[in-house]
Amino acid sequence: MSTPACGHAEPVAGRFCSHLMADDDAEHHVRFTGQGTEHDLLCADCADAGASAETLRTVCATCMRERLGRVFDSLGVIGGPEVLSRPTALRFEHREHTLPALAGTSLLALAPFVQQSRPSWLVVDASGGLLRIDLEGGALIRLGTLSAEDVQLSAPLALHVSPCGRFAAVVNVTGRRGVVMALASGAVTMRLDRGGYHEEHCVFSVAFFRDGSRTRVVHATAWNRLDVSDPATGELLTPRDLPPRERDKPAPPHYLDYFHCGLTVSPDGAWLVDDGWVWQPVGVLRSFSLRRWLHENVWESEDGPSLKELRACGYFWDAPRCFVGERILAAWGFGVDEEQMVDAVMLYDVESGKLLRWFAGPPRGALAFDGRFLFASAKGHGTSVWDLETGERLHQAPELLPTAWHPAARCFLTVLGDGVLRESRLLA
Structure with a gap:
């Protein structure tokens, strides 16, 4: 060497x-x-x-x-x-399902039931109904109803489902409010409020994870504070007191000058990735240990020893990202400024904070991983399939721009409108 x-x-x-x-x-x-x-x-x-x-x-x-x-x-x-490519026999197989009960209504949010191998989904419809859809049997089950007190239905919504399948969180994407609901009863178990300080610039911070046999929810309770709660009872599990920062005085211990944004949890529920920003503004992609936060150090999310800064980008945060291993995060974009980003995927070790490698080509859009291939779906490009090891594009389907990905069933779902939904699966 x-x-x-x-x-x-x-x-x-x-x-x-x-x-x-x-x-x-x-x-x-x-x-x-x-x-x-x-x-x-x-x-x-x-x-x-x-x-x-x-x-x-x-x-x-x-x-x-x-x-x-x-x-x-x-x-x-x-x-x-x-941009590297390699010809393969990969292709997508499509199957359409018509649900007459959905005709004439729009779907405001959609998420998979990840604990089931069958393609079961949750949706929020235009009336605020929380519905479960089983495409194999054609069943449509109403689980609950959202009110104006819960979320603003006229603004964009995000829907998150717990790994255990017992809870769902519905939030306004760039608003301040949301709720956690028990799916068995449709009852609201928690009301979420992250405050009203520049929330319009941040995706609502909320994610479920498993801590041993227990389901937990991490959520923003202020622009610069995350907390963990029990979604069944709303009990706060990360209590800590932090005095406000006073003008012209040093910041108090553990004070965090950081706007929390979109969250991504590692497959084993051990690590949390936060794609937030600091004043300039600069997007800062961070990771830290959920286990340490819950069981060793209540200040872990502010300045704990496991906290790592993966990258910083001017005017750029809440980028497409997904885990492609227990500790490896795939994040879109090579560069340090929003106006200079290059189409690429960066692979980070969230435990060490190190960039492992990167490859060029995937366009800016939703990322998903099926255990073998990385998918990139973007308007104007459709969906492309990438080899993580070689960085080669293996297939591109320009016509496929899906609405959501089901990691357990390994299929995409596209809402076509008028009650028609289309599943898409990758075949060799």
């Missing part, structure tokens, strides 16, 4: 122009070579002049990551990475 010019005993990960090597404060362009994801970092003068190989110096992954992570030092992107 040759030692990079930066002098660190790590493999070469890229190149800087000599001016960046000499000036730690210089701003940079990212220039792709067109060979895979290979890229150089160039100062403004070298980018204008077209830096030659003689003026470039090799650097390690640590140096490259540190420089790329400087949100306000990026001047732009030159060229683009190579």
Whole structure:
């Protein structure tokens, strides 16, 4: 292994122009070579002049990551990475279901029952009805009704179902309110309120997870505070007192200057990913241990030892993301600024906080993982299938833009309207 010019005993990960090597404060362009994801970092003068190989110096992954992570030092992107593809026999099989009871009504939110292998779904209809749909049997069961006190039906909704299948949370996506409901009775067991401070810029923070045999719900209770509660009773499980920050005085211990946004829980319920932002604004993708938070340190979500910052991006948060392993998160977008993001998927280890690798190509849209392949669904692109190991695109279905993904049944569902729903499954 040759030692990079930066002098660190790590493999070469890229190149800087000599001016960046000499000036730690210089701003940079990212220039792709067109060979895979290979890229150089160039100062403004070298980018204008077209830096030659003689003026470039090799650097390690640590140096490259540190420089790329400087949100306000990026001047732009030159060229683009190579998108790899491989022909396969993969294809999607579609099956349509007509439910006359849904004709004439719109579906405001939809989510899978993830504990069932059959394609069972929950939906919220235009009247506020919470319904369960079993496509195999064609059954439509009303579980409860949402009122104006619960959520604003005229604003976008999000629906979340607990892993045990006993609870659902319905929230206004960029509003301040929501509820948790017991599906067996349709009763509201918790009312959620995250406050009214810039909530319009943040996806509502709520997610269910399993802590041993118990189901828990993590939810925002203020712009900069998350809590965990028992969804059956509403009991608060992370009580802590934090005095407000006073003007012109140092922040109190554990004070968090961070807007919580969309949450993603690891498959085993051990880790939480929060795609929020801080003033500038800069999106900051964070992860921390749910186990430590509940059982060891009530301040874990503020400044605990397991807390890691995976990346920072100017004006960019609540990006597409999903877990592709117990500890590996796939997050869309290469770059450090919303206007300079490159179509790509970044793979992070949420425990160490390290970027493992990345590949180019997946467009900005919903991400899903079936245990083998990564799916990317985006308007104008349809749904593409990607090999996580090689970063190759294996198939693209331009006509498939699904509404939701069922991880247990491994199928997409598309709401076609007038009571017609379409399942789509990947076949070899």
